[in-house]
Amino acid sequence: MIKIEVGPADFDIGAETQHVAGQGGGAIASFVGQVRDDGNLASLELEHYPAMTQKALREIAEKAVSDWTLHAVTIVHRVGKLSVGDNIVLVITGSDHRQAAIEACSFIMDKLKTVAPFWKKEIRADGAVKWIEERASDVEASEKWQR
Amino acid sequence: MARSINIIYFAWVRERLGIDQEQVSLGDEIETIADVLNMLGEREAAYADIFADVEKLRFALDQDYGLSTSLIGSARELAIFPPVTGG
Numbered sequence: 001m002i003k004i005e006v007g008p009a010d011f012d013i014g015a016e017t018q019h020v021a022g023q024g025g026g027a028i029a030s031f032v033g034q035v036r037d038d039g040n041l042a043s044l045e046l047e048h049y050p051a052m053t054q055k056a057l058r059e060i061a062e063k064a065v066s067d068w069t070l071h072a073v074t075i076v077h078r079v080g081k082l083s084v085g086d087n088i089v090l091v092i093t094g095s096d097h098r099q100a101a102i103e104a105c106s107f108i109m110d111k112l113k114t115v116a117p118f119w120k121k122e123i124r125a126d127g128a129v130k131w132i133e134e135r136a137s138d139v140e141a142s143e144k145w146q147r
Numbered sequence: 148m149a150r151s152i153n154i155i156y157f158a159w160v161r162e163r164l165g166i167d168q169e170q171v172s173l174g175d176e177i178e179t180i181a182d183v184l185n186m187l188g189e190r191e192a193a194y195a196d197i198f199a200d201v202e203k204l205r206f207a208l209d210q211d212y213g214l215s216t217s218l219i220g221s222a223r224e225l226a227i228f229p230p231v232t233g234g
Contacts, residue, residue: 033234046233049157049226052210077233089234109234117207117226118233119158131159134230 001072002061006053008080011090016074020094023072029101031109033089035082040125046079046088049117053077060111068104070095075108077118107145114142152219154183157228160204163197173219180206181215183225198227205230 001023005011013032021028035044061073072094082088091108095101120132155168177183181201188195198204206213208222219225 047158048233049155049207049210049228051224052207052226055210113234114231115212116233117157117228117231119229120232121158131229132232134232138234 001070002058002065003072003074004054004057004061005076006048006050006057006079008078010078010087011076013087013090016076016090016092020072020074020092023094025071025094025096025101027095027098027101028092029095029098029105030090030092031105032087033109035084035086035088037084041084041122042125043084043123044082044088045121045123046082047119047121048077048079052117056116057112060108060115063111064093064104064108067107068093068095068100070100070104073104073108075112077112077116079118110138110141110145113138150177150219152183152225153223154225154227157226159229160197160227164193178218179215180208180213180217180219180225183219184215184227203229 017028017030057075061075064070064073070093074092076090078088091105093101093104095104122130122132150173151170152173153168153170156164156166161167177186184198188198201215205228206215207226208217208219209224
């Protein structure tokens with residue numbers, strides 16, 4: 001019921017949604033994060049800590065399943081070099097009710113952004129390179145989940 | 148008996164140090180993550196620079212988050228990295 005994939009490969013949103021829908025309930029929520037074009041971004045490089053990533057994502061997914069009574073959770077996160085418009089992350093939750101599915105999906109994304117050990121490096125069109133820094137708004141969003 | 152720990156680095160910590168991991172022997176006086184940072188900083192100035200502001204660093208012992216005050220105990224792996232930025 002919990003499916004977690006981390007790797008360079010792209011994902012098929014339709015197929016992944018079918019997979020979650022096939023595990024019961026009638027409410028499926030999903031979030032897709034892509035590389036945003038903010039003007040002169042050429043690409044992103046995503047690095048992670050493989051031994052810890054699986055563990056961290058599984059803990060987040062398990063908490064979501066128990067707190068919102070989900071039938072299924074799928075988390076896919078890409079690593080490596082990604083271009084503007086490419087998919088980065090996919091979260092799908094399946095539940096009996098709309099609110100549970102949507103809230104759980106939001107919870108998973110908020111926690112993923114502040115807990116799962118991924119790091120993004122920006123490569124600009126002019127060749128400038130910079131590691132993205134943590135955003136205070138992401139930390140606040142993560143901390144608001146006190147359930 | 149001397150303990151040792153594998154230290155792994157990620158993102159700009161890895162780039163600035165120029166290595167992604169190293170095996171380090173720990174004397175009996177090394178109890179916390181902060182002790183490890185101080186020991187490495189005394190060994191090489193580059194470490195002292197990078198570890199100067201622990202607020203900018205995050206730590207994991209055997210793949211669970213810890214604080215600079217956390218005890219190393221019998222952990223086999225210490226990871227040192229910047230705040231995460233996935234998603």
